[in-house]
Amino acid sequence: MGIIDVTAVISTKDRYFDTLPMCIASIVNQTYLPKYLLIYDDGEQIDLRDYPLYQNLFQHLYRKDIDWEIKFGDKKGQVHNHQKAIEDAKTEWIWRIDDDEIAEPTALEILVSNIEEGVGAIAGGVFDVTKTPLHLPPNTPLNTIDTVRTSPNIQWFKMKEKTDVAEHLYSSFLFRKEAAKHGYCLDLSPAGHREETLLTYQMKRNGWKLIVDTSSVTWHHRSPNGGIRSYEDSSYWEHDEEIFNKKMEIWNSELGDYKVIMLDCGMGDHIAFLMVLPEIIKKYKKVCLSVHWGDPFENSNVKLIGIDEGKKILGENHEKHSIYKWMWDHNWKGRLKDAFREMWL
């Protein structure tokens, strides 16, 4: 395996003089250094370069050849920041870490050592700093999705062996951008409850392996202020849980095994898409198209639904299905049908 370039990503909110500097320091001290550090600031958005604490930290990043950047978030919550990170990161691998977490020096090195073909994401142990980490109790489900509400997350425990059968991850993990192409669920509230579960479970559903190797350790300081603890409105959590339940319902339904693609575009675009549909069916096997016109697909082996139904299933993520937005974002110069190919294959 050659050198894998990694972008470390922190989404932060009002923890400038709390846990954020410790988190950055732990990144600086990694035995395997990320190439970039992106910090998305949803807080007061002060200029951290004005403070000696950060002046030194930024110098330290510079000494370690870590190219850093602080971006002001839109204050829509961490999910939007993490989504932005996928779009902004120049590397294929992204290591996300929370602003109240401190990684052990070997955390990233161990995560990177697990990279291999077919692996979408790798998580380590995320231990509460106020408690001694326990060994994983026997027979604990290994982060299966159907036990997400009833069983403890295995990332909270020390495991004798790593596992590649996990169905979802949480908190801090290293992931492949390609595996996160479906994006974060932008319908979630600013609290972003279940955001990692939704992102990683969809990776799993798309055929990527999720690894948990708790020899990579990150300590959770559970800062009582800032971050998602800035949000006191419990309705945020209820709202997100409802979205999660709805997603699970769809995934467990007849459409659960289908790749849903929305064509919220013109008739000509539908037909251009039709030209690459055989390749799309070959890749995804079961395809459900949310369309304005069903006629062009009459003899194709796909399930058809309307645009409104597609929007209900995809939520805010349906915007990512816009071929025109995609071509605009990618400064596309090729053929329309090839844009569809590039977008979905």
Added chain:
Amino acid sequence: MKTIVISPYSKPLRSGDGENPKNYPWWDDVVRLLRDHGFYIIQIGVHGEREIDFHEKRFNLPFKDLKETIKNCDCWISVDNMTQHLATYINKKGIVIFSKSDQRIFGYDENINLLKDRKYLRKYQFAMWEDETFQEEAFVKPEEIIKAVLELTKGN
């Protein structure tokens, strides 16, 4: 008598105001010249569109009939609308008249793509058409279209 299918218009702008900049301005001249060459002209489209001097109109056709109409003609001509995609999908070569949209993106090599000059292409190819102005001079002259039709139907 050779049959030409013409799909003269792109869909109206959502603003409901002004001409779609993709719509060709000199259909009357094209049709007159085609008639002079003895072609039988079928206009396809939807009800409410301005009618050209056709021999026959086939509006609001079901998809499969539209396919058949295109498949069975000697040549088709369209602006940059769905017809070119459908015809290309069914491997029927024809003529597409471009103005401000880029044939390298929205066209197909299989067809004869008539673009007057790349200088007329709009800067933002994926922006809303409502933001674009209609520009008559961005289109090729009718004679060029006739030349392309004669070339394409030669020996049919």
